[in-house]
Amino acid sequence: MEEKYRIDPELNAVLPNLSEEDYSSLEKSLLTDGYKGAPIMVWGDVIVDGHNRYEICNKHHIPYEVKQIDFESKEEAVRWMVRQQIGRRNLTPIQRIEIAEKYRPFYTEKAKENMSSGGKKYSPKEGLQNSSTLSNENKIDVRAKLAEVANVSTDTYSKGKKILESGNxxxxxxTLKGEKSINKAYNELKASQKKEFDKKIEGISSSDLKSELQDLKENKRKEVAKKVRESREKYGIESPEYDEAKAEQLNVEIQINELENASCNSDGIERVKQIQKRYRDYLDVFQEDVNWLLSMEFYKNDEEITSSIHSELRNCMERFKGVDSLITRMTIDDLGCIVINK
Incomplete structure (x- = not known):
């Protein structure tokens, strides 16, 4: 069959990619049973659903069925394609979010167009006035639109997006398999990130802590401030891009606060370590001296008092060991206080 339809790269990016195993299985089924099921959907000469079946059928000259569908724009075509994928089978919330994310570029572009409408440039001083000139129907909350497509709340959508972008x-x-809810996975992600940050702090020296703190204050803080300003000027203060930039700015300030506390506490930790080392060194020497004294005999006014002295020395040594156990378990908590670990 002569090929007469094409695959638009931009629309193709919206469709799910089949694994090699699934593609091979589909190819085997078409070769064995022929073309069955729903027709290949096309918009003009562009395929909007069934691109894998179309590719395989053309490769092996297998007859296939085609059905035309009309859209007013590419945006409408993408919306239809996304909803087709979401409604095709039972999906977990995060799977729906993953599919809906493919529609983000179209909403983002539309939001940009609306922000620039009216011929006025958004400025820090006039931003609120300019944004108010846009009618409510022209404003686009990208996150809200995508959450609507995925049939989840905006809060759940944001959490799901962060999970998908986490690299974990x-x-x-x-989460994709539904073994964990988005809320549970998100809480685990935040706890894991906090643990990694704490481990990072614990593993570096006081001078490195201060160096990183300086970098956060002098570089990262300026970087996120610029991002906040640019997102405000480009998208407006009601946009999810601005919200995300502000959230990143808050996160940097939290890190700065934690590093400042850790930097102060690291001095206390170093002091505790010095005390622990000095006491251990002293205890080793004292143990040798006590052992030597325990090997000697003692007399007072010609009366042997060895047993009494040895007993006192042993009691003294045990008390010093008790103090050593206490000092060994000392550390500094987040508030800069000395705590005794169990």
């Missing part, structure tokens, strides 16, 4: 493959897979 195990957590992503567990």
């Amino acid at each position: 493959e195990e957590l992503i897979e567990q």
